Amino acid sequence: MGIPHDLPPALKPGADVSRVASFAVDYAFILGNGTRTPKNSMISNWKEDDIPKSLFMISTGMEDYYNFTKTYPDADASAQQAYVISVINRLKYNLELLYSSRSSKFVVHNVALLGCLPIVRQEFNTGYECYEKFNGLAKKHNARLGPMLNKLAKAKSGFQFTLFDFYNVLLRRTQRNMNYRFSFTNISYCGIGSHNAHGCGLPNVHSKLCEYQRYYLYFDACDDTEKAQESFAHLLSGADPNVLQPMNIRQLITYPVNDDISEFWKEPVEEREFIVRPWH
Template sequence: MISNWKVDYIQKSVFMISIGMEDYYNFTKNNPNAEVSAQQAFVTSVTNRFKSDINLLYSSGASKFVVHLLAPLGCLPIARQEFKTGNNCYEKLNDLAKQHNAKIGPILNEMAETKPDFQFTVFDFYNVILRRTQRNMNYRFSVTNISCCGVGTHYAYGCGLPNVHSKLCEYQRSYLYFDARHNTEKAQEAFAHLIFGADPNVIQPMNVRELMVYPVNEPMREFWEDPMDEKLSLVQY
């Protein structure tokens, strides 16, 4: 039996969730010629699992959720290296990420509408990364297509592994990616500031600061809105 203070602690806690990166990467690697219908079916299976996992957390007492949308997975150094795209992103992976992301907001809206104490917000990680990839110097990243640490054409393998003579860049703060899949400390610090205090162009329907102080058991008054429908302003974030 869970004590009252633990129930209160869990209800007030913020659960941050990111799911799908490895699923879609491995699916694309193992099924390079998958038809559109197979891609759509796989996205549905991943997002259904996401919904099931959220429901499991909710049934265990969690009520506040921060959900990361997927980054443009085809722009990861490991994807560029694995699929040999050079300086270009691998668009098949990006398309899967976009399909996945399009389903997340509606799933969470439905849950908030049917569970009065369910609270959430969605961090648009896809466009946050894409902006830094396409307009890198605006954010003072001189290198966005390869990793700071690793081996291979994009230094996307072996960082930190024994018996692998990994290259380590001289100045990691100029890099967007530290290794094959993970961002540098400088990038993560910027993302943390956005999650905590940015406006709806980046995180909606509220930022984490607002979610943390939102009264427990209080129904949400605002919900996720499709940025394409609402034409949210393209401010630099």
Template sequence: MKANWNDDFIKKSAFLIYIGANDYLNFSKNNPNADASAQQAFVTSVTNKLKNDISLLYSSGASKFVIQTLAPLGCLPIVRQEYNTGMEKCHEPLNDLAKQHNEKIGPMLNEMARTTPGFQFTVFDFYDAIIRRTQKPSSYRFFMTNSSCCGIGTHDAYGCGLPNVHVRLCEYQRSYLFFDGRHNTEKAQEMFAHLLIGADKNVIQPMNVRELVVYPVDEPMTEVWVPTTSATVQARESRSSSHGYGSY
């Protein structure tokens, strides 16, 4: 496979990027009293670093990018456990940081596509995909979305895979959204893979990964990322229900 990593192969490949979760988890832990201006400054620094990383890949020959928005970090089992939120609530300050980060992604990529020849991208709304499953688990055949399949603690979120830590392992991991404190189960990842490849603009925009891969190399994008509002989301949901993505 590595022998095929020539310039043409790299240019036609799609690069999936998910960066930033650990930055915000560490920032929240180390700066519990950060005010709004400090939070905004940190979000700007993280998104600027993301832009620099994408630019570096582009300068190395990459042209197709799939950017995954951050999950609702305050709803991760490890965060619920560390901040003692209980089973029903998430740690909203971390969710707010994730939202601030995600709001910058689409406009940043639109600008890069406008000013960078041959730059193509799409954005997967991972935040919304996770929120939907935590709020309505039965709709997606999950039994547990606030605790982990593997770990110890109030949310079974710590220690999975660590030596000398006697963790609990659930009997049926496909009923769980999270395998450990931060990572999703195989079943959840299968769902997200299907959304990435074939879902409509409720989930991934301005195109899905299948469309991005076959999009002509070096061609300028004819569509851009657009911010969603409750009105546009509802309109899209009514249209998408006939395509099998009414419950994505």
């Protein structure tokens, strides 16, 4: 697709962002006081027709639900649902702001398998089990995300999107780790603690540098390893509808600007476990 190998940070002085830029930030929130990355300083580097042709990849929400659960550990189903609706509404508002600036192509990740992250297992002392309250919030969010994107695509002329089912991509690798050649999916490669989920990168914290990193799904508290990221990139460029819909990234990039999409997100068919029994 002609994308440079090294993505320049969006705010790096003198960075050439005419082709591609990384807006990645730590602790990005939908609600609350998370880090915000201004784009006004970049627009002068873009040609007038760059924005409608650009692909905006959005992955956010984890920090909102992480902080909500830590702040309100006893929140009932009604409070959880109200919070999810607030997050979805704010995300919708932010997408509408981007659309109003002539952005039209969006790749949106749903919220990941939060309850199975090493940092969550470690901080909530779940041992080798996932923290299902977190996963429940992620499911509530994800159930509303696809319909919200469909509504935007039907209401906003030329609004084009695809939705990456990051939750179930991680779930498959967690439940059937050896199918994907991951030996460790519940602990991190780098850090300290019961699940190696704290302090990666600090001077007094050592990663397992002598171990083979590609055995691990998670590099640190909540970030995936390079091997995992490579597999996700392949899924984004050409996955089937159970992973990415209504189209893959290659199709979205080449979809004519200003055209309405002809297909929309649909509720995925629930996977079933098939048990293979020997013949008698």
